[in-house]
Amino acid sequence: MRVQKMATTSGGVDHSSLGSVFPHDHDSGRSASELELQEARDDLERRVAERTAELREANRQLQSQITVRKQAEQALRESEERFRRLADFGFEGIVVHEHGTILDANHSLVEMFACELGDLVGRNLSELLITESSEVLGDSLESDRGRPTALRGRRLDGTTFPAEIVSRALPYGRRSVWVTAIRDITENRRAEDERRRHEFELAQTARYYTVGEMATTLAHELNQPLTAITAYACGAILRLSSGTLTKDGLTGALQHVAAEALRAGEVIRSLRNFVRKREPECTTVHVNDLVREAVCLAEAEARYHGSSIRVDLADELPSVAADPIQIEQVILNLLRNGVEAMAKTAADERELLVRTARRGEDCVEIAVCDRGRGFDGQESVRIFQPFYSTRPQGMGMGLSISRSIVERHGGHLWAESQPGTGATFRFTLPIDGRNSDVEAETSSLCD
């Protein structure tokens, strides 16, 4: 059997030549197998065609996927680039770290620490951030608290600066990666210090002014012991010349003279102490002592207006960390206001009460209660505003300065009153050793 060469086209089969290959006059056996062959070839061709089509399709899809992926990668690169720019030139320094080791940092951080990125990568953050203890540092670097921690930053050249940091977790597979934002608060601190200084000087001025207002009554307050001294001394002389002076009598008189001289000295000392020009200080303070000092200064004015001052001081009051003169100033201000409020109260009822007590777990409270005319809700807000005064020559700063002093110490000052029944002014101070909650918010006096 001759097999004619089949014309091959790309997948095509020349059917016309098949007829000459398989003439009809050959025996039927040969036709059958040739038919089978034909069918097989057809089938093969069909399958090849199908497969080819499938491959083409698969290839096309693959191409399209590659394109999409390339686009995604491009978008990602661009996005990263944008974020990189953002991170790099934001105000805050940003550092990415793992177990304290620096992995990466932005431009601002590198600048903040005055070095190159290469100097930072691989270093441990404990070399750059100073805190009280490693626990505090660890906690601030690897917890999501949201509240900033204050600490100091240390540059590679050794210089330090005040800083605040806050951290966030950065999920990265199984790795414990964190990102921390660091802010250099040197400028903030400076502005804060300026403001504190300014407030302090304002308080000092207010003290001078207060003393000026009280000068007349204080001077007259000195007349009491002087009167007593004169009377005892002269009495002794008279008795001596009339021969009625006894040893006991003289001793008693002289003791009184000494006591009264000391009493006068106390008034003067309190006064001088109150206006002495000084720096703000923060020491352990016993509030009861300050109340006594303030009352000593206020008594003259109280007496002048026909008022008396009663004290009810708690025993064993915990001490507070404070600037003693400023707290004394606040108490004195409240006392003077109380006396003035009672100017029109019935003479027998003009009593001012000062009370100290522990309030809750962590505060000491001082209250000054008067029986004056009282005030309503609106006025209770106004009285704390600057330049509000009910005195004819009043400066109107007393309560607003008092409040800022108290808040600077981490406490609160407020008033309770009903019109017609008097008023109570209260302020709190945190007990010594417990102002940790205050430091983060505003810089406290006792930092």
Added chain:
Amino acid sequence: MSKQKPVVYVIDDDAAVRQSLEWLLKSVGLSVEIFPKARAFTDRYDSSWPGCLVLDLRMPGMSGLELQDHLAAQGIKLPIIFITGHGEVPTAVRAMKNGAVDYIEKPFSDHELLECVQRAIKLDAGARSARSEQAEQTARLERLTPRERQVLELVVEGLANKQIAARLSLSQKTVEVHRAHVMAKSKAHSVAELVRTALGAAGVGAFPRPVANKS
């Protein structure tokens, strides 16, 4: 009226001041009582007790000026000396206008205070004796009958018995009898004494008013 020893009453809310003043005043033999506030004094004091008051001007509760007003309202005429550590002219003027004996600023010398106190005690003694004399005189005249009273008034006016008789339409003899009774009951030994008694009862005392001249 019993003659009591005068007492200096000292009121000052400052303990050292009032105790030292007590010591000082006792040094010259005066009797002293001290009080920390006005109320303590008013609760205790009886207006028949002679002496004077040494009083601080500004005190808690009732002030010095308020006490002065209170005593005046009660008709208590105890002389007051104000002492004060606060020198204020308006208050001083008011205190003096309301009848204070004096006003002294602290600190004062013993001399100043003692002189004032002696003066006040004398004033008080004088006033008391004048008052008691007046009371006595009033009592005497109250013993007169209405007719005797009429006669007294005309005698004091300077009328002679004859004129009195004419005025009252009485006989001269009757007038003489009434007149004798008047002199006896008034314990007067002369017309001049009678006149003094009548004036004293009328509250004129040492400052005689010109008598209206009816004729």
